[in-house]
């Protein structure tokens with residue numbers, strides 16, 4: 001409800017107002033982490049929607065979409081409130097870090113909902129969850145392919161086992177408008193999964209990649225957030241109609257078993273069949289040291305495009 005002030009840390013927006021500032025926390029050794037937050041508080045009652053981006057610091061279209069939405073959403077038109085964190089991991093953004101927070105080498109989306117006594121990234125996740133996500137009726141986390149990943153846009157939601165929450169998350173995914181939707185039952189410490197496990201309908205949306213800030217992907221995210229706001233009653237109107245979505249139930253990740261030079265034999269979006277050769281590996285002299293067969297049939301949803309691969313690095317994922 002939003003005929004009341006909304007407060008995040010030291011930031012308070014009265015009804016009909018926008019307020020911004022930083023959530024800060026001391027993460028030890030004299031290091032303070034700052035997380036930018038914008039609160040847009042409507043004049044009328046409605047849901048509180050949380051939008052985050054920059055959990056991974058080099059996924060630029062989502063970050064850009066969050067920045068623009070934080071400036072353009074009009075409190076006079078909003079019912080309820082929107083809390084936007086345009087860059088969750090500022091250290092990763094500043095250092096152009098792939099996957100991880102450079103302050104401790106940990107992937108934020110493996111440690112949610114965090115731990116106030118844990119590592120730097122766990123403390124940051126706890127800060128986000130206790131101050132921001134705890135207030136959410138609905139939660140959208142904007143991502144894309146990382147600096148070394150190409151992808152076809154898709155939306156993930158976590159099947160928590162609570163039918164009411166899972167149906168609501170699925171409805172958010174459908175409203176967003178990206179026509180590939182994956183409902184996964186694997187909880188990997190992602191913020192959307194942790195939020196759903198707390199009873200908050202949540203989605204993670206992916207568009208763009210390879211370190212490029214491109215306008216079509218930015219627009220995919222902006223349209224998606226506006227569609228969700230219409231769906232849940234935060235904005236007037238209905239979500240735009242889009243192509244009927246295709247649903248997948250599994251997100252099959254393939255990781256490298258050894259350090260290698262990586263040659264994918266598929267393109268992103270390509271349909272593969274279980275058993276197809278989808279990549280080859282060589283050593284630094286070009287000697288073949290292995291190949292990879294598809295562990296499942298379905299589309300390649302994301303694909304690592306760097307040849308430089310370490311043991312256990314992700315290579316691609318298939319929707320199944």
Ligand SMILES: [Zn+2]
Pocket residue numbers: 055056059143144146
């Ligand atoms: Zn990401």
